[in-house]
Amino acid sequence: MEEEKKYKILVVDDEDDLCEILKFNLETEGYQVTTANSAEDALKLDIASFDLLLLDVMMGGMSGFAMAKQLKANPSTASVPIIFLTARDTENDTVTGFNLGADDYISKPFSLREVLVRVRAVLRRTSEHQGSEPAVLRYQGLEMNLDKKTVSIDGADVPFTKTEFELLHLLLEEKGRVFSRQELIDKVWPKDVLVLDRTVDVNITRLRKKIGRFAKCIVTRLGFGYYFDA
Incomplete structure (x- = not known):
């Protein structure tokens, strides 16, 4: 350690x-x-x-x-x-x-x-995501502060769990790239914990609810996975 x-x-x-x-x-x-x-x-x-x-x-x-x-x-x-x-x-x-x-x-x-x-x-x-990254990720009124680990929608702070934050960070940072469920599991959850595909879907659904009018930006590509459509 x-x-x-x-x-x-x-x-x-x-x-x-x-x-x-x-x-x-x-x-x-x-x-x-x-x-x-x-x-x-x-x-x-x-x-x-x-x-x-x-x-x-x-x-x-x-x-x-x-x-x-x-x-x-x-x-x-x-x-x-x-x-x-x-x-x-x-x-x-x-x-x-x-x-x-x-x-x-x-x-x-x-x-x-x-x-x-x-x-x-x-x-x-x-x-692990500290150091060389930009401090803030933005898409229109959606803003992620990577240092403070906060998310705001149109200026209003929205509470996020760590898993939700990591998912949104990954999707927003690589807009347009389709991530399979397994890729999301590998990148967001610990390597030594069993995560079900359904758990990923539950977290994506919850994430969409939290980002309000930007929910439509997280798109499901049937048979492939999820991506952030900017």
């Missing part, structure tokens, strides 16, 4: 022993770790200051899904990456997690090595 920055991770799980195990192992890897035993306690913290959330789905009070929904609706926390930790591993639950903007989804019981690999992958993807 890169040592230039000490990443801050928040672990939210109602199993205190699990929180302590994750905290110990993540801190051993060089991360700065805070734990909370409920979504309610976590929401009292400055969520926007964290680089990643490890969030349990099934908790006694507010669920992880409910907490994630609240965070993604707030522009100040919408871009904070989330990895769900859960004993529920059905396809519907996985799609629900990604539909809420999750960056990854790990089923319990899991190995600590698996968690560390996925944490590194998400954090690497979070920071």
Whole structure:
């Protein structure tokens, strides 16, 4: 892992022993770790200051899904990456997690090595698009600030999940190029997570809704994939 920055991770799980195990192992890897035993306690913290959330789905009070929904609706926390930790591993639950903007989804019981690999992958993807890129991408009234990770439509800020932001960034940066679903999966999602074609479609549908009058610019080329038609 890169040592230039000490990443801050928040672990939210109602199993205190699990929180302590994750905290110990993540801190051993060089991360700065805070734990909370409920979504309610976590929401009292400055969520926007964290680089990643490890969030349990099934908790006694507010669920992880409910907490994630609240965070993604707030522009100040919408871009904070989330990895769900859960004993529920059905396809519907996985799609629900990604539909809420999750960056990854790990089923319990899991190995600590698996968690560390996925944490590194998400954090690497979070920071990989910095440096030589232009700070802003624009198309008419649609504007993406690549440094602040924000999107505005006709001057109004719109909250985006990280996955939605990455999809729009890719399509807008290479306008007119058709991306297959597999290309989008390879470029936007971590290499070590299984993503269904349907998950891509769900995210594209959600992206279209968020960009309002520009929705028609994201075109489906049947049998091939998606592209941004300028």
